[in-house]
Amino acid sequence: MILPNESGFSFYNTSTYTLSTLGATDTRANLEDYISKFSSNVRVVFEEFDFFNTLVKLERAKLLYRIVNNFVVIDLHPNVVSDRVMSNVYEHLIRKFATSVNEKAGEFMTPRDVVRLATKLVLHEDEEIFMETGVIRSIYDPTCGTGGFLSDGIAQIKELSPTAKIVPFGQELDPETHALAMISMMIQGFETDKIKQGSTLSNDQLKTNKFHYGLANPPFGIKWGKDQDAVVKERADLGYAGRFGPGLPTIKDGSMLFLLHLVSKRELPENGGGRVGIVLSGSPLFNGKAGSGGSEIRRWLLEQDLVEAIIALPNDMFFNTGIGTYVWVLSNKKAVERKDKVQLINLSDVWSSMRKSEGKKRRYLKDEQIDDILREYDALTESEITKIFDTKDFGYRRIDIKRPLRAKLTITEEGITSLDEQNAFSKLKEEQQNVWKSFLTSELGDKDYYWAEEIVKEKSNTSNFGKATKAIATAIVNTFIVTDPELEVVLDKKGQVIPDTNLNDQEIVPLKQDIEDYFNEEVLPHVPDAFIDYSKRDEKDGKTGVVGYEINFNRYFYKYTPPRSLHDIDADLKASEARIPAMLAEVAE
Structure with a gap:
């Protein structure tokens, strides 16, 4: 411990x-000797970069x-x-040259303005805590990449409280990043055994750890097939005591x-609670x-009242994608005024143009704009x-709507010919098929729906019909x-209505609305003979209809733009027509 204390860093070289x-x-032998005399935490860095093979090539x-x-x-x-500038340099090189080696450039890179916004949103509610002395706070990024989120989080905590003790944790899949x-953590004086x-x-690798702040930008749209066995097993073994109890998304x-x-x-x-900021694509909504x-x-997440706010970022904010992205802010210590509420903030029109694009990043958020967003978040009022929504506003019940079967059987020669297309009929011996066809030919005309069932029982094991x-x-009914x-409604032997499967439908009922009221108001006026299938129930609450949740940002912030008037369109057409003769005249000259 003498050398680290003397150097002021958590590493050294002898x-x-x-x-x-x-x-x-x-040069190579001496450089290898130089590297070998670093402390073990630095030697690991060179190993993960496969640096010694690089020296041989050079x-x-x-x-x-x-x-x-x-x-x-x-x-x-x-x-x-x-360290942040060094990370930016490395990420710039990756973004610039990764395509030549068929890598996913920018997969782990989060623009600094996005990091700053997410971090400020997560830390904002705890600003009073940082006024106290002796504050200790842990910060964690499970997809830490080059450490950008951690570094900026640390910097912002230091802005709030220069004396606060910060303990950073992280995990990253790619060895080089x-x-x-x-390196970033070492330069800042932190131990690297927590990365x-x-x-x-x-x-x-941090199974038992809990953290005050979690920040992440996991890769968008990446399949998790390589982790599937472990994830599925954990869910089966631990359920809600593990990480994945609520459910598993699609493998994509x-x-x-x-x-x-x-x-x-x-x-x-009871230990101060935890707040999370995570950057996601639109899909999880x-x-x-x-x-x-x-x-x-x-x-x-919503029924546990963990979602505090979701912020829609402008398009073209990332280096490697122009798709819409969102910052989710989650907390298990919501302020009283935020209980059972979710705040949605739409920044689609809040951005500044970059003087020069970086990859696909053409827009960014100025520090002043980020401060304005924080004030918008803090106000918790609609604008x-x-x-502002109740958590249940995003929920709905999907109920199955049935309609009665109104049917008869009409025996026709054309239908008899097509009986062979029915799998069960085609498996009969040829002699049996001929007997059935002959019989049906003698019964041409309309029959009630249950005629087929009755006649099969009657003819089974008689004459040459065989076992029916x-x-x-x-097969006869289908044909x-x-x-x-x-026609009259078809009832089963218990007097219950048989539904027509071809008329099955579903309705999405807001969770706050009674399904009977919805059905009476929205369905029956249009389909008087419809009825609810009460057998389809939610697995969790046991009530009719399957519960679902979705957060449709576009619907909530939709602005109607009226179409242009016919008068304006007609004027434009006439103006275009007027220009055509002049254009033709120029061509003819």
């Missing part, structure tokens, strides 16, 4: 070499000594080049798994129908860009059935 004294003849190309000398003259001291995150490498979903997008993971990592309320994994995850099963009756709304 080599007698420096970059400027490596020499031109044994030596073979006779470039090693020249490159070393280039670095000798560059001052990269952290007092000159901050994990190495850069370790883990591996898959967060299938190998959470694992971002909601990171959302559940991050929520599970919040510090307990609405993917999956009622009862699906995605819907059940939203349901659990042009803010809507219920499947034969079904000769005729539905007509003017």
